[in-house]
Amino acid sequence: MLDQTIDLDRTFQALADKSRRTMVERLTLGPASVSELAEPLAMSLAAVVQHVQVLEACGVVKTEKVGMTRMCRIERAAITAAEQWITDRRRGWETRLDRLGDVLNEVATNEEKP
Amino acid sequence: MLDQTIDLDRTFQALADKSRRTMVERLTLGPASVSELAEPLAMSLAAVVQHVQVLEACGVVKTEKVGMTRMCRIERAAITAAEQWITDRRRGWETRLDRLGDVLNEVATNEEKP
DNA sequence: CAGACACTTAAGTAAGTACTTGACTATAGT
DNA sequence: ACTATAGTCAAGTACTTACTTAAGTGTCTG
Numbered sequence: 001m002l003d004q005t006i007d008l009d010r011t012f013q014a015l016a017d018k019s020r021r022t023m024v025e026r027l028t029l030g031p032a033s034v035s036e037l038a039e040p041l042a043m044s045l046a047a048v049v050q051h052v053q054v055l056e057a058c059g060v061v062k063t064e065k066v067g068m069t070r071m072c073r074i075e076r077a078a079i080t081a082a083e084q085w086i087t088d089r090r091r092g093w094e095t096r097l098d099r100l101g102d103v104l105n106e107v108a109t110n111e112e113k114p
Numbered sequence: 115m116l117d118q119t120i121d122l123d124r125t126f127q128a129l130a131d132k133s134r135r136t137m138v139e140r141l142t143l144g145p146a147s148v149s150e151l152a153e154p155l156a157m158s159l160a161a162v163v164q165h166v167q168v169l170e171a172c173g174v175v176k177t178e179k180v181g182m183t184r185m186c187r188i189e190r191a192a193i194t195a196a197e198q199w200i201t202d203r204r205r206g207w208e209t210r211l212d213r214l215g216d217v218l219n220e221v222a223t224n225e226e227k228p
Numbered sequence: 229c230a231g232a233c234a235c236t237t238a239a240g241t242a243a244g245t246a247c248t249t250g251a252c253t254a255t256a257g258t
Numbered sequence: 259a260c261t262a263t264a265g266t267c268a269a270g271t272a273c274t275t276a277c278t279t280a281a282g283t284g285t286c287t288g
Binding site: 013017019043044046047050051054067068069 | 275276277278279284285286
């Protein structure tokens with residue numbers, strides 16, 4: 001429960017960076033090495049490694065060393081938790097707006113035949 | 115287009131904080147003043163105002179001054195954009211996994227009757 | 229074995245975040 | 259008019275982030 005809060009913090013934080021989102025987008029196409037992730041980004045490899053560490057720390061990606069390359073792949077759970085949080089909120093305000101709509105309809109109906 | 119990237123940065127950044135998520139959760143129940151948002155949070159009013167400013171800067175909430183209170187309400191577009199980004203990624207990796215599933219099924223079928 | 233390759237680690241830096249306190253400014257009620 | 263309320267503004271501070279460069283460490287390839 002408390003852990004989930006921490007993970008949401010870290011997951012949203014991880015997604016709050018264009019470079020990391022680019023990496024995630026690449027990884028949705030399939031696993032990739034660190035240098036493959038680095039390829040479209042204008043920064044040092046060391047910086048990319050640090051971004052990978054951020055993504056790994058929040059559980060959005062998992063990595064595994066194969067020979068001299070580190071293969072990265074996306075891990076569904078963490079990112080899904082973030083999606084779920086937003087979806088739950090949206091559901092909240094949508095049902096509220098539905099109820100508001102009902103009330104407005106009722107008022108309108110009552111005004112039509114007073 | 116470029117703006118959208120900036121907005122996603124800011125929106126995810128905004129959601130990467132427990133206090134701000136608490137505020138958003140409160141606001142999904144309906145509009146609230148700054149002090150109402152502050153009530154469950156262990157920090158100064160000034161700090162809460164700053165959080166509200168962050169949420170407003172990324173478009174997740176809109177505010178309006180009514181008398182001496184500032185009323186805040188949630189604004190769907192920005193937060194929906196964030197949700198959409200995740201949903202699009204998930205759709206990406208799900209279709210990829212589906213294709214992988216197809217390939218595996220095909221392999222399995224071929225192995226059954228070689 | 230030599231050299232290239234793919235990271236890895238460490239240390240440093242500039243900018244950004246999340247607060248704080250304290251002084252101030254408009255309302256609103258009595 | 260007097261005072262409480264609800265917020266606003268400006269500094270200041272401790273901490274974190276997103277990089278950088280430079281010097282390693284294992285892992286192939288010829």
